[in-house]
Amino acid sequence: MSTREAILDAVRGALGHKTVDGAALRREADALLADLPAIRPDLLADGLVEAFIARLVTPKVAATAERIADARELPAAVARYVEARGLPAAIALQPAAVLQALDWSGFDVHDRVAPDETLAVGFARWGIAETGSLVFHSDAETPILANFLPLHHLVMVRASTVLAYLDDYAAATAGQRPPRNVNIITGASGTTDIEGSLVLGAHGPRYLHVVIVGEATDQSAR
Amino acid sequence: MEEATLSFKARAERALADPTLKIAIDRTTGTAERKRAVAMSQFPQFDAARERGKRIKDHVIANLDHYLLEFERNAIASGAKVYWAATAGEASQIVVRLCKEAGAKRVTRVKSMLGEEIGLPHALDEAGIERVETDLAEHIVQLGGDRPSHIVWPSMHRTREQVSEMFKRLHRAPHQEETIEAMVDSARRELRDKFLSADVAISGANFLIADTGATCTVTNEGNAELTTTPPRVHIVTAGIEKLVPSMGHAIAMLRLLVRSATGADVTQYTTFHCGPKQPGDRDGPEEFHIVLVDNGRTRMLREGLKEMLRCIRCGACMNHCVVFRQLGGHVYGGTYPGPMGAVLTPVLDGLEKSRDLPHACTMNGKCQEVCPVAIPLPTLLRGWRDRSWREGLEPASVRFGLGMHAFFALRPGLYRMATAIAIRVMRLFSRGGVVRGMPGLGAWTAYREFPAPAKRSFMEMYKEQENQR
Ligand code: SF4
Numbered sequence: 001m002s003t004r005e006a007i008l009d010a011v012r013g014a015l016g017h018k019t020v021d022g023a024a025l026r027r028e029a030d031a032l033l034a035d036l037p038a039i040r041p042d043l044l045a046d047g048l049v050e051a052f053i054a055r056l057v058t059p060k061v062a063a064t065a066e067r068i069a070d071a072r073e074l075p076a077a078v079a080r081y082v083e084a085r086g087l088p089a090a091i092a093l094q095p096a097a098v099l100q101a102l103d104w105s106g107f108d109v110h111d112r113v114a115p116d117e118t119l120a121v122g123f124a125r126w127g128i129a130e131t132g133s134l135v136f137h138s139d140a141e142t143p144i145l146a147n148f149l150p151l152h153h154l155v156m157v158r159a160s161t162v163l164a165y166l167d168d169y170a171a172a173t174a175g176q177r178p179p180r181n182v183n184i185i186t187g188a189s190g191t192t193d194i195e196g197s198l199v200l201g202a203h204g205p206r207y208l209h210v211v212i213v214g215e216a217t218d219q220s221a222r
Numbered sequence: 223m224e225e226a227t228l229s230f231k232a233r234a235e236r237a238l239a240d241p242t243l244k245i246a247i248d249r250t251t252g253t254a255e256r257k258r259a260v261a262m263s264q265f266p267q268f269d270a271a272r273e274r275g276k277r278i279k280d281h282v283i284a285n286l287d288h289y290l291l292e293f294e295r296n297a298i299a300s301g302a303k304v305y306w307a308a309t310a311g312e313a314s315q316i317v318v319r320l321c322k323e324a325g326a327k328r329v330t331r332v333k334s335m336l337g338e339e340i341g342l343p344h345a346l347d348e349a350g351i352e353r354v355e356t357d358l359a360e361h362i363v364q365l366g367g368d369r370p371s372h373i374v375w376p377s378m379h380r381t382r383e384q385v386s387e388m389f390k391r392l393h394r395a396p397h398q399e400e401t402i403e404a405m406v407d408s409a410r411r412e413l414r415d416k417f418l419s420a421d422v423a424i425s426g427a428n429f430l431i432a433d434t435g436a437t438c439t440v441t442n443e444g445n446a447e448l449t450t451t452p453p454r455v456h457i458v459t460a461g462i463e464k465l466v467p468s469m470g471h472a473i474a475m476l477r478l479l480v481r482s483a484t485g486a487d488v489t490q491y492t493t494f495h496c497g498p499k500q501p502g503d504r505d506g507p508e509e510f511h512i513v514l515v516d517n518g519r520t521r522m523l524r525e526g527l528k529e530m531l532r533c534i535r536c537g538a539c540m541n542h543c544v545v546f547r548q549l550g551g552h553v554y555g556g557t558y559p560g561p562m563g564a565v566l567t568p569v570l571d572g573l574e575k576s577r578d579l580p581h582a583c584t585m586n587g588k589c590q591e592v593c594p595v596a597i598p599l600p601t602l603l604r605g606w607r608d609r610s611w612r613e614g615l616e617p618a619s620v621r622f623g624l625g626m627h628a629f630f631a632l633r634p635g636l637y638r639m640a641t642a643i644a645i646r647v648m649r650l651f652s653r654g655g656v657v658r659g660m661p662g663l664g665a666w667t668a669y670r671e672f673p674a675p676a677k678r679s680f681m682e683m684y685k686e687q688e689n690q691r
Pocket of ligand 1: 534538589594597
């Protein structure tokens with residue numbers, strides 16, 4: 001008997017034999033996620049984008065955030081960011097069509113992130129108001145390392161894709177083939193490994209700045 | 223003398239006599255306890271969420287065979303290879319073999335308690351494969367050549383002064399300034415090129431998602447993704463109890479896990495890994511292997527410990543344990559310390575070797591109270607005590623103590639009277655909430671303060687409440 005069979009047999013032996021009805025089990029599992037408001041936290045504000053931003057700037061998440069009306073204003077926002085912090089005007093630009101379509105004149109732009117990259121500009125597919133998180137899917141436009149190597153990570157997200165809860169993201173993608181990586185990123189990299197005190201910039205970015213574009217399609221948080 | 227060969231009592235005495243250790247433990251557990259309390263005060267849904275989390279895990283455990291097969295099927299469909307290991311040794315062998323097949327000279331590792339449990343660090347070292355621990359705490363443990371002492375903060379037994387000294391001695395470009403920030407930077411510099419030049423990445427999994435075949439890791443440092451993305455091969459080792467039906471269920475569990483572990487609402491990085499690099503992907507491994515490990519879990523299912531399989535390894539039980547906070551994690555002698563370790567170690571290492579652990583407990587119930595999946599840890603510990611007694615593993619002195627326990631247990635009226643007297647006697651020796659130098663506590667109070675008991679025993683208060691209803 002293979003190890004696989006032996007383990008499965010041991011499990012079945014311990015549980016007592018029964019025939020499993022997959023559909024019934026699925027219903028049982030779904031029922032465990034009923035009445036979600038009873039088991040998740042309240043949002044910090046009524047509007048989704050407002051709640052998202054309020055969460056982003058809490059000390060726990062420690063990101064910074066700003067809003068712009070149109071994606072074409074992103075390069076100017078990046079320019080302000082760079083200037084305020086005295087950084088070189090060189091950016092690793094995530095190879096996402098929405099970003100590459102913008103006018104980056106005045107910047108030294110490259111699309112491969114160096115191991116010691118100072119600033120990378122990225123695009124997140126979703127924001128999550130509950131946690132102040134950004135969600136990325138690995139694909140041709142989204143190298144995963146670009147989210148982890150730079151010291152400063154500046155991320156654009158559309159207000160219309162800010163969801164209330166992590167569950168809403170799960171529901172939005174249920175049944176689709178998952179990407180290799182789903183990165184849910186909440187704030188900058190941090191560690192509490194030395195005496196429990198929080199220090200930012202452990203291995204990943206030390207600074208996270210989120211730029212929210214446009215208006216939410218649905219202004220009310222559910 | 224090698225720590226592992228010492229008796230529990232000898233290890234405990236050594237730990238009690240180490241003043242630096244006490245400082246180190248207090249700094250981290252104190253912070254953890256405070257932060258968790260704040261997180262809970264902002265999450266009034268905790269009780270309901272905990273009940274649900276418990277039911278989710280119980281549902282999975284009750285249908286574990288089904289979920290294992292569903293996970294396997296979906297993982298294979300995503301391009302992963304799935305392996306099954308009955309024991310720690312088998313699991314390590316599979317990983318080492320995969321590393322060798324990949325021609326690996328250097329492997330990077332993301333901290334995983336299962337990896338520790340199966341002895342993977344040692345197995346890789348034996349095989350002559352360079353192992354780079356990328357989690358900051360595990361990096362500190364590796365530099366110090368010792369073992370993790372906590373499941374969330376493996377290097378909590380080190381003070382910042384000790385870490386600073388090690389980094390200065392062993393890093394290529396160490397920090398100049400004596401701040402924790404500068405030390406973290408030193409580690410960042412030290413590890414950066416190693417992430418990018420490894421041949422194989424090894425991680426654990428906080429959750430296995432049955433309906434997609436994905437594995438989920440949570441970290442705050444971002445070391446998991448930096449570790450698992452560049453190498454050609456990614457190997458995951460995970461216990462078979464890590465399953466959840468879907469991502470939605472993982473999210474419900476994450477809300478409990480993170481608040482209980484660090485007091486944050488969510489970790490900085492939560493990543494779902496599903497199969498190898500897909501067509502068009504800019505980066506990612508070409509091979510993705512998942513090793514499913516039993517190592518005592520089916521035995522726990524069979525032998526009355528199935529509630530322990532709910533454990534999501536948050537560490538809250540140890541942060542709130544009076545014994546752990548006096549002794550630290552090394553004293554427990556196994557992979558897992560604290561209350562959960564005292565339940566698990568007899569399964570993993572045998573009761574004969576670890577029968578002292580279930581006794582290193584005051585039965586104050588704090589661990590069960592903070593456990594995010596409501597595991598009745600004191601009851602499970604009592605189960606081990608009884609079993610140890612039945613199997614005749616207890617030496618005469620303990621047998622006497624347990625005999626007294628049984629004597630009182632059968633005579634609850636007498637027990638209440640005796641504890642009521644004991645509490646009053648202990649309070650005579652307490653000053654400002656702690657007991658010092660009480661006769662009979664010996665070595666313990668020579669170095670440590672013993673928390674003074676509540677003014678009345680739980681039973682007294684309970685009765686009063688009942689009467690008021
Ligand atoms: S037993 Fe409970 S409190 Fe302890 S680590 Fe496991 S889940 Fe956390």
